[in-house]
Amino acid sequence: MNKPFKPPRTDRTLTRPAEFLDAETEQALARAWRDRGDTAARNRLITAHRALALAAARRAAGPGRAPDDDVIQQANIGLLKAAERFDPERGFRFSTYAAWWIRAEIQDYRMRSWSLVRLGNSPALRRLFFNLRRVESRLRMTGEVPEDQMDAAIAAELEVDVDQVAAMRQRLAARDGSLNRPALGEEGSEIQELLEDPHADTEGEVGARIDRRAFWSSVAGHMQALPEREREIVIASFVQEPPKTLAELGEAYGISRERVRQLRERGIERLRKAFAAEATAFQP
Template sequence: MNKPFPPSQMARKQTPRPEFLDAHSEARLAKCWRDDGDVAARNRLVTSHQALAIAATSRAGGKGRELDTDILQHANIGLLKAADRFDPDKGFRFSTYAAWWIRAEIQGYKIQSWSLVKLPNSASSRKLFYNLKRVESRLIAAGEVPPEHLVDRIASDLAVTPEQVVMMQQRLAAQDGSLNRPVGDDGGSTQLQDLLEDPDVDVEKEVCARLDSRAFWIKMSGYRGRLSKREQEIIIEIYVSETPKTLEALGERFGVSRERIRQIREAALTRLRASFAETTAL
């Protein structure tokens, strides 16, 4: 029998009654596809087992719900994968073989669509995803495992590593949230992403650099008296101003050439370096 999972009443209304294949016809179609690449034979084998995909989709979507078209699509993909790998010479019916591929494809889709952060889609990951809560609740209710050994016991029962258990617990702890959502209820512009730590930034180094820069400019302000008024304005406009001026712009402002502004800048910097050197020597 090639329909071990009877489809729901809703599914039967949506889909025409599939063709029934006996064991001989099923094996013949599978061999035509495997040996001769007969696409029509493959399609007939798959469509005759459409009830399997519908039943699995109905169970995966929950009772009383309409069929999820995305899940149904992946169930059909599982049917196609089963047809590509089915070996009729081993004596099994196609429905028995295809049921596993349909279930695996649906489980893989649900794992990948559960979160924007993609989870591993291996057999062990699927087993952990679908059984973690059940095993954890059973162990807690039994009270036989101390809390500090709970992760190790779950890993042992599900044949995975403790690191995989912890990672899955963290993934299942909360659904995805937008990093652009506002923080607080005061209507401010601060978003969650503004509060995240940047792993590429050395905070200590950045603070030290700011303090060094502040100390530098404090000392610089004390040495300004050694410069002429024009030299002070040129240094400030080039190095301190929020919008640094070019040599050409300063030349137009003071009515001299670009080269003359460069010479004045270099002379001013030379005096400032000498002032710093004197302080260091002291």
């Protein structure tokens, strides 16, 4: 016999049906928490309005999208803060007061999580963050504002500086991305490898590279001017890896160690004089 189909559990089924509180009960619970610290009264007030927090999280997610768990958590934090601060003597319902705190917590979370770079949290910047795209879209649709005056019009409507509008648009243009992701058109490279090092002395490095190239080019020219045996002995003693000893060179050329030393010193002296003459020629 087939078992009856059970629909999957959703956030609606996971949440108990909310208790309906009339105004008198609501005020009595708020006073019990405020005056006596009755946590059971506070928790009952919160539990009765959890659906309010969940609805705000759904609105923040957008049509057709499930609310993020972190957003739901922030909405519940806002609800908790509202219960902590609610004053029943002011004469309005708890849901009206809690809706403001829930919305504020969700907005704060969205601003904090938008970028690793911290956004300002002043009222003006919050207004700009949440209304920039809406105001810009409306102004573009009306066609009344020229493109070169768009930032000024947005700034005037939202009561912020023009520079803040441009900076916020740039921040909202793209979310943070990993520097380890592959670079387009650079096989095997990552984005971080293509970033410019602000502390790098590019001109100095290029200049030093050119100087080294010129130096070794000069060395090669002077080495070619040496007699063949002196050149070979100098290269074998100072350039070749591993360098040859006087005994090994004497055996290779069929001469004594002292003769090898004399040829090596003569070759070095020739190079020293050649570099000295070159340096003198470049002096002003």
